[in-house]
Amino acid sequence: MTKNIDLHTHLILKILNGLNSKPIDGKIKFQKITFLVLRNFKERFEFFDFKPHKFGPYSESLDYALEEIKNKEEARIEKDTIKITENGKKKLNELESITELSEKEKKNKELIEKAIENIKEDFINFTSNEMLAFIYKSYPDYISDSIVADKIDYEKLFLELYDKGELGISKIAELMSWEFQEAYNFIKKNTKLQIL
Template sequence: MADSDLSFEQEEAIRNKFIAILLSGADRPIKNKINFQKELFLFSKSFPKFFEFFEFIPHYYGPYSSSAADSIDNHDDYFVSDTKGIYLTAEGKNLAEESIQEFTQENREKIIISLNIVRSLYDSLTSDELMFLVYKTYGYTEKSDKIDSLLKNKEYLAGRLLKKGVITEKRYRELIED
């Protein structure tokens, strides 16, 4: 639990709202649970106040938040996780709309910009591409089952990120360095 005076239920409500906002950022599901965890990680990194509510830890496939996974698994009134991916129910869409309105106009604009960047850039990535980018940028490799195979394919993965316009030539060179 984050260091705050909030109850577990209050923190859970905040997590659900933040996840709903993330999922509302595109008219398509997030592909799978791995990509969901990485996109949530990247989105919440832009908002340190919210990042602390997720308590990301190193895991088999990079940064992982058990509280975020629990929200998806235990709140089927808001979230769906199936073969199509992870997306919002009608009630989840309402939660996202109401939640975004709780912010000041300035903060709402910042959230929308960050949300659009995360969903437009990272939704197109494979799990390997997204994991590689997150590992090379933020670490979280301690318990990884994938880091060795990703590093063996670093030139290919970095090339795919460059081709998709997610990174620059300079970042490409940084990613392929040892």
């Protein structure tokens, strides 16, 4: 069991430490960023056992491990902001120094680190509702237990993300299952920005 907890701890601390330790706004967003990071790493993804939940994909073991880390003062949760502490950075260094990895594991570690940086950077400016809209449209299998999916105004949120420069027209077309021209017309009709 300790090995599992260390794997959870290691991943959580890496995510919190990523992008220059930029804090993550809330547990919902933390769960979704972790979900997106692990989607590309089947072995690790299955280990965290994400299931459909009230607010999208949810891993009970991830939530439990985050609470353990908080109790050990390796992370701080204040006003729904989660950030790594100096103790957490020390623990992360300790975990990384005692772990001997095969060449395959080293490569996998590098890929996970890159995924953490990319996903955290891509989604750090999303609100929780924007994250949920993106997740629900990208992974509809996780809508079944949602209490908010049918209340989300997807068009409005994706338009706001477009205005903030977070989503492009082709991604909106993909998420909404539209042809590119339909998404282009939607953006042109509903935005102040002029499309040339």
